[in-house]
Amino acid sequence: MSAPQRFDSPNAVMRHAIELASRGLGRVEPNPAVGAVLVDEHLNLLADGYHERFGGPHAEVNAFLDFVDRFEDSGVRQELLANATLYVTLEPCCHHGKTPPCSEAVINAGVRRVSVGIRDPSPHVAGGGIQQLENAGVDVSIGLAEKLIRELNAPFLKQLKTGLPWVHAKWAMTLDGKIATRTGASKWISCEASRQRVHLLRGRMDAIMVGAGTVRADDPLLTVRVPGPRTPVRVVVDSEATLSLDSQLVRTVNEAPVLLAVSERAPAERVDRLRAAGVEVIVVGSADGRVDLTVLMQELGRRSMTNVLIEGGGELFGAAFDLELVDEAHIFVAPKFAGGASAVTPVGGVGVEVIPEACQLKGQTVEQVGDDIYIRGRLR
Numbered sequence: 001m002s003a004p005q006r007f008d009s010p011n012a013v014m015r016h017a018i019e020l021a022s023r024g025l026g027r028v029e030p031n032p033a034v035g036a037v038l039v040d041e042h043l044n045l046l047a048d049g050y051h052e053r054f055g056g057p058h059a060e061v062n063a064f065l066d067f068v069d070r071f072e073d074s075g076v077r078q079e080l081l082a083n084a085t086l087y088v089t090l091e092p093c094c095h096h097g098k099t100p101p102c103s104e105a106v107i108n109a110g111v112r113r114v115s116v117g118i119r120d121p122s123p124h125v126a127g128g129g130i131q132q133l134e135n136a137g138v139d140v141s142i143g144l145a146e147k148l149i150r151e152l153n154a155p156f157l158k159q160l161k162t163g164l165p166w167v168h169a170k171w172a173m174t175l176d177g178k179i180a181t182r183t184g185a186s187k188w189i190s191c192e193a194s195r196q197r198v199h200l201l202r203g204r205m206d207a208i209m210v211g212a213g214t215v216r217a218d219d220p221l222l223t224v225r226v227p228g229p230r231t232p233v234r235v236v237v238d239s240e241a242t243l244s245l246d247s248q249l250v251r252t253v254n255e256a257p258v259l260l261a262v263s264e265r266a267p268a269e270r271v272d273r274l275r276a277a278g279v280e281v282i283v284v285g286s287a288d289g290r291v292d293l294t295v296l297m298q299e300l301g302r303r304s305m306t307n308v309l310i311e312g313g314g315e316l317f318g319a320a321f322d323l324e325l326v327d328e329a330h331i332f333v334a335p336k337f338a339g340g341a342s343a344v345t346p347v348g349g350v351g352v353e354v355i356p357e358a359c360q361l362k363g364q365t366v367e368q369v370g371d372d373i374y375i376r377g378r379l380r
Contacts, residue, residue, distance in 0.1 A: 007043040013087045014145040020050035021089050026204025026229040027053045029306040032156040034090045036063040041083040060102040064109050085113040089149045091120040094129040103132040113139045117149040121160055155306045163301045165308045170330040171346045174338045182340035184217050193370030194332045203228020206305035211316035212238035221248045223256050233257045239290050241266035253278040261291045293319050318349020326379055333373045
C-alpha cells in the first residue's frame with residue numbers, strides 16, 4: 001500500500017507508520033516492529049521508513065535516509081525540518097547496540113517535534129529516549145494509536161514482561177472438528193491454498209513445535225516451502241526420546257535445526273544417538289515424568305525466540321491450552337466430514353468443566369482460502 005502524499009489527520013500518519021512497521025514482522029525479531037513517518041505542518045509526507053531487519057538501521061534512521069533522497073538540497077531540508085513532526089510507533093532507543101542511538105539521530109537531524117506511539121519498556125530504554133529528546137528541546141507527545149501499536153508488538157511486549165514467547169496454535173480440521181480420521185490419517189484435510197498460507201506463517205516463526213505422536217504418525221519435515229525471512233527451529237516434545245534416526249527431521253538436520261525436549265526418563269543411549277546425529281537434546285522434566293511445557297517455553301524465550309508455532313497433535317495442543325500458554329490460534333476448516341467417535345479432535349488435555357470457563361478468541365478474522373475457511377484470533 002502506497003502512502004498518501006498528504007494525510008487527513010495525525011492519527012492517519014501514525015496508522016501509516018504502523019503499516020510500515022508491520023512489514024518488518026518476521027525479520028526484526030527479537031526487536032520490535034517500528035515505523036517512522038516525517039510530515040510537514042500541513043501533514044504532507046516528507047519521508048518514511050521502518051525497521052527492515054534485525055541488526056539493520058532502525059525506522060527513524062531509514063526515514064531520514066529517505067528524506068535526504070527526496071530532498072537533496074540541505075537548505076531545503078533544514079527549512080522543512082523547522083516545522084516538521086516525526087511520527088514513530090515506538091520510543092526512539094537511547095543506547096548503543098547493533099546501531100547507534102536513534103534519539104541522537106533525531107536530535108542531530110534537527111527535528112523539533114516527535115509523536116511517539118508507545119514507550120519502549122526495554123530496560124535499556126524505558127523512557128530514556130524520550131528524556132534525551134526533551135532535554136534537547138524536542139517537543140514530545142505520547143500515546144497516539146497506542147492500542148494498535150501494542151497489538152502489533154504483542155509478542156515483543158509479552159517476552160519482555162514474562163520471558164515467554166508468543167505462542168501460536170495452528171491446525172486444520174474437518175467441519176465436524178476432526179484433525180485425523182479414526183485410523184489416524186490426516187493428509188490432506190486442508191487444501192493446497194491453505195497449506196501455502198501455513199508456509200507463509202511458518203516463515204516468520206522462530207520455532208515450530210510438534211509432539212512425538214505427530215512425528216510418528218506423519219513423519220513431518222516442518223520446513224518452510226517458500227523462502228521466508230526466518231529458518232525456524234524444529235522442536236519435538238518427546239519425553240522418552242523416541243524420535244527415529246530415519247525420520248525426515250533427523251535426516252534434514254543440516255538444513256534446519258532440530259531441538260528435542262525430553263524428560264529425565266529418556267534412555268541415555270537414545271539421547272546419545274540423537275545427539276551424535278546432530279539433534280540438540282535438552283532435558284525438561286516435571287514431577288510426572290513428562291516434558292514441562294512451561295519450562296520449555298521459558299527456555300525458548302531465554303533463547304530470544306519471539307514467536308513459536310505449535311502444529312500438533314491433540315495431546316500437545318491440550319497441554320498448551322490447559323497451561324494457558326496459547327496466545328493466538330490459526331484454524332483452517334475444510335468442507336469435509338470425517339465422522340467417527342474415536343477420530344482425533346484438535347485439543348485434548350483436561351479441558352474446562354463448564355462452557356463459561358472456555359477460553360475464547362478475540363478480534364477474530366474469518367477468510368476463505370481456496371475451499372477452506374481460515375479463522376484467526378487471539379486468546380489474550
